[in-house]
Amino acid sequence: MGLNLVALGTSRLPSLIRVAALQGMVLGIMPLVIEHELRLMVLVIAAATVAMKGLVIPALLRRAMRTANIDRDLYPLIGFLPSLLLGAAGMIGAVVLARRLPLLPEHRESLLVAGALASVLTGLLLLIGRSKAISQVCGYLILENGIYLFGLLLIHSTPLLVEGGILLDLTVAVFVTGIIVDRIQRAFDSLDTRKLTVLRE
């Protein structure tokens, strides 16, 4: 969860990508830590998650960043300090909310749900508060990490196919965004989504 605050506090694009990758890898290892007995399915999911979130997606993003030739500052819409404070408040709120949710007794004590909610909130905050398309992709990644964390609660009942599908979706989405980012850059000389307001009608 500390990684969330780092993501909010950082002002450089590569470090943001690194944070998202690191969070993805931690998430990938998570099932191995939680589960007491190692089964093949859990292993496969963990390996795939680490590979996708930790290696493939960050590589795609870095590639997009390089080809689009963007400068590395983030231009926040919400300042770093306010977003840190908001993130912290969101985290506290998530913990409080997690205690009040009607959960199974074995999940009640763990921080899994609180962490998942906090990640989702952080992702949304990044989506709202950062203006560049790539930083929005990172926000989206962190949001997805939160959802994945929720999914861990259900890892026994979720089929492998669904997990695989989610991962594939995510990869394709990032891939497509990378291409779009490149095109936007070529067409408009900027990646600032604030300037994409003409199409509102």
Place this chain on the structure above:
Amino acid sequence: MTPGLLLATSACGILLSLTGAFRAPRWWLATSLVSTLTALAAAAWVLATGGAWEWRSAFLIGGEGVHLRLDGVSALFLALLAVVGGAGAAYSREYWADPAHPASARLGRWWWSTLLLCMGLLLLCSNGLHFLIAWELFALCAYFLITLDGQRREVRAAGWLYLAASHAGTLALFAFFSLLAARTGSWDLGPMREQANLAPLFWLALFGFGVKGGVFPLHIWLPSAHANAPSHVSAILSGVAIKMGIYGIVRFSGWLPVPPAAGWLVTTLGVVSAVLGVAFALGQHDLKRLLAYHSVENIGIILMGVGFAMVATAHGQAAWGALALAGGLLHVWNHGLFKSLLFLGAGSVLHATGTREMSRLGGLWRVMPWTASLFALGAAAISGLPPLNGFVSEWLVYLGMFDALNQPGAAVVVAIPAIVLLAMTGALALACFVKVCGVVFLGASRSPAAGHAHECGPWMRGPMLVLAAGCVAIGLAPFVFWPALHTAVAAWRGTWTDVPAPESLTTLGLFHVALAALAAVAAAWLWRRAHRGGWARAGTWDCGYAAPTARMQYTAGSFASIITEWFAWILRPERHAHRPEEAFPRRAAFEEHTPETVLERVIQPCARLVMWLSGGARRLQHGRTHAYILYLILGLAAVAVLTLAWGR
């Protein structure tokens, strides 16, 4: 020939006329006239025999079987539609001729035919869904006819206002018919007075039809639309189209149960419309706008009759209710005839001089004797002067109210002020038309345009003569038309079948004939005397003033100013005066303008408030994706809070 066959011929005629609207104006006119004549014959057949014509077909439109019905009430309105529709079609041949209006004349013919067709269908439809379709089509046709001269800005503004007001009313009608269908389980219309749970729906119908009918607070669209439309369109709008609102109110107050208060409210609305309509008319300087306000007044008189009939049904009093309703329905005819005549006369003046502004006209009697005489006849009729038709219908309404006075009960409380105010309306209308005839036709011409006026041709004179003949016929022989009214009253309320013709109707007819004969004799005597003695023309005595000009005559505003002062609380006239001062005064000016109070003081401020609020709401949509995501989160959070707080 049965009415069904006649109506089929009429429909064929109007469809054939559509084919000739663009290329063959003579063919269009001939087929239109045949169509209107056959429709008139069908209506007359139903009104004379008293039998309703009904036709159901398996052919579906919108999933509903076609169901047409021509009974006394709809036949009454169909007859009026046929007369005014035919007269207007003939009038437009010269008034809105191809050489003067190359593009809009053909469009005008096309929309005229579709308007007649849609109004005819509206009167025949006996299915809620088809009624709505015909209603909407009719409103649109009227819009295109109003904006025929769309080059001018005020015409477009008037058309837009009409369209907006009309759709506000249509919205209420959509609610009315949907709720009606939901409660009865069928779109089919017909008498269903025993279902008491339908009564509250009448308020929706009253609003929806009241907007179209131009009942006082809802009349905002009417003056500008009637003033800016071409005159034959104004004639059919005022003579027939606004009567469709009356038709709706009469139709559904007859078929459905009405709330107990409805009769009182309709009567009150009628009284208010009558008095304030004529008050606003007195304040106008625009000839056609003035006539438009008189439509509001006459709608008020009709509603007084209809409202009293509803009060009578609530009290179980058939006798005076039937008289009041017959008076109201006869006034539908009468107003259709003389108001169309007046609008056609105003169109003739407009055609000859190019202006509707009364302060630019004057002295037209000498150059336009036909127009002036026919207009004066219409003016006498609308003022309710014997021996013309306006007096007959108002007499019937008076009779109904006087009979109500003899009955114990609450009706007396309303009847007395209603009688007084109806009499006052008649007096004010007379004052108003004295003003119009005096300013427009008498005196000296106030502008070069009025000086170079010319009499209208036979195509414009003919329809006016037909309408004037209708006014005189109803005035001189009212008892001939009683069976038609009796049929309509019996169709309105099935139990009122044996209402005897009031004896005074025959007396009134004889009196009118005697009065007309006396007037003719007096006119002949005066004519002979004038001819024997020879004409001697002399200047008007000018109080010894050295250089009198035409501008020193009474204007429309100054003539009516005593009466408009009484109504200044509602008319709110705007005055701009530069008084002459000092010994050698500079240029002085005085200007007076009567705005449409309801529109400018009530509707427009409300509209501005709505625009301001929606302008604020529009700022939320700015195109920034980030903020849109924020809206999503806020919405989600609100939903979460709602479910967590109240969901348990």
